Amino acid sequence: MDIKQHVGMRTLKTGIAVVITACLGNTFLISNPFYAVIGTVFAMQNTVKSSFVAGKNRLLGTVLGAIIGYLFALIHFDHPLHLGLAVIVTIICCNALKISSSIIIAATVCISILMGITSDQNPLIYSLLRTTDTSIGIIVGILVNYFIAQPNYLGRLTDEIEKIEQMTIELVKNILIHQDLNISPLNSELSRLNALYHNYCADTKFHKNPVSSKKLKKSIDACHDIYFHAKCIAKLELEQTEMTFDNKMEIIEFFNQGCQEKVKLREPIHPIFEYHIHKMLDQIYLLTSTVEDLTEHLNPTQE
Numbered sequence: 001m002d003i004k005q006h007v008g009m010r011t012l013k014t015g016i017a018v019v020i021t022a023c024l025g026n027t028f029l030i031s032n033p034f035y036a037v038i039g040t041v042f043a044m045q046n047t048v049k050s051s052f053v054a055g056k057n058r059l060l061g062t063v064l065g066a067i068i069g070y071l072f073a074l075i076h077f078d079h080p081l082h083l084g085l086a087v088i089v090t091i092i093c094c095n096a097l098k099i100s101s102s103i104i105i106a107a108t109v110c111i112s113i114l115m116g117i118t119s120d121q122n123p124l125i126y127s128l129l130r131t132t133d134t135s136i137g138i139i140v141g142i143l144v145n146y147f148i149a150q151p152n153y154l155g156r157l158t159d160e161i162e163k164i165e166q167m168t169i170e171l172v173k174n175i176l177i178h179q180d181l182n183i184s185p186l187n188s189e190l191s192r193l194n195a196l197y198h199n200y201c202a203d204t205k206f207h208k209n210p211v212s213s214k215k216l217k218k219s220i221d222a223c224h225d226i227y228f229h230a231k232c233i234a235k236l237e238l239e240q241t242e243m244t245f246d247n248k249m250e251i252i253e254f255f256n257q258g259c260q261e262k263v264k265l266r267e268p269i270h271p272i273f274e275y276h277i278h279k280m281l282d283q284i285y286l287l288t289s290t291v292e293d294l295t296e297h298l299n300p301t302q303e
Contacts, residue, residue, distance in 0.1 A: 014044045017144040031129045039137025049202040055142040061102025062134045069113030070127035153200035158294040160193045165287040181234040219290040222283040229276040240270045259288040
């Protein structure tokens with residue numbers, strides 16, 4: 001079992017944030033570490049942006065849950081229906097304020113107030129303490145996600161684009177020797193690429209040295225074009241994909257030269273096949289250039 005598949009950076013950062021919050025629980029800042037730790041776990045997200053957005057919504061949810069819990073605590077009606085009604089009101093208010101993602105934290109705070117408060121405690125003070133505890137935990141989670149090992153989405157994007165480039169080269173080689181084209185793995189890689197690109201764009205404004213999203217989008221589109229053209233070639237008859245010896249050598253030379261120059265195929269060649277294979281080779285050329293630029297961006301030379 002590969003432990004790296006199960007213990008990612010988000011997992012480690014969640015653990016670090018919980019430790020920090022628990023340590024703060026030994027200070028005057030937090031009255032009950034349990035609620036602070038709960039807030040920390042809720043605040044940890046995949047991207048820095050989503051962590052900020054989730055943190056803001058959960059802070060609002062915390063305050064909302066505390067207010068509703070406080071108001072219901074004033075009624076002093078000790079019955080399960082009282083608790084259920086408070087949760088219903090909390091959910092309705094979260095949905096009305098369009099912070100439905102904060103329903104769990106809001107309901108947790110509300111329930112903690114109604115079930116935790118004793119007859120000799122002031123409902124207002126108790127509600128404020130629960131709000132403060134949970135809010136501190138949320139803030140710790142946001143700060144840890146921002147300052148500790150931000151996700152290297154650009155590096156992972158570069159690796160993914162390079163992987164798709166190599167898969168495309170293998171597909172073209174299979175076309176040359178008339179092997180069946182298995183494009184399913186390429187489709188799976190495109191799904192991963194899309195997810196990484198989405199996360200990278202979400203966190204762009206938090207990066208110290210971002211790459212133009214427009215430039216990356218061009219490469220993403222090239223990868224999708226490759227899949228489309230490979231799928232079209234896979235549907236052609238075998239005789240339609242025949243190539244002359246000179247054309248095959250032209251493509252082989254293109255690979256041997258590191259895909260640095262565009263390929264010029266010559267007749268005779270089936271026009272539909274020529275169109276799709278040309279497009280694939282052009283996109284390989286583009287991806288090669290993109291990977292080189294991204295690698296240089298990630299590892300700038302020291303002058």
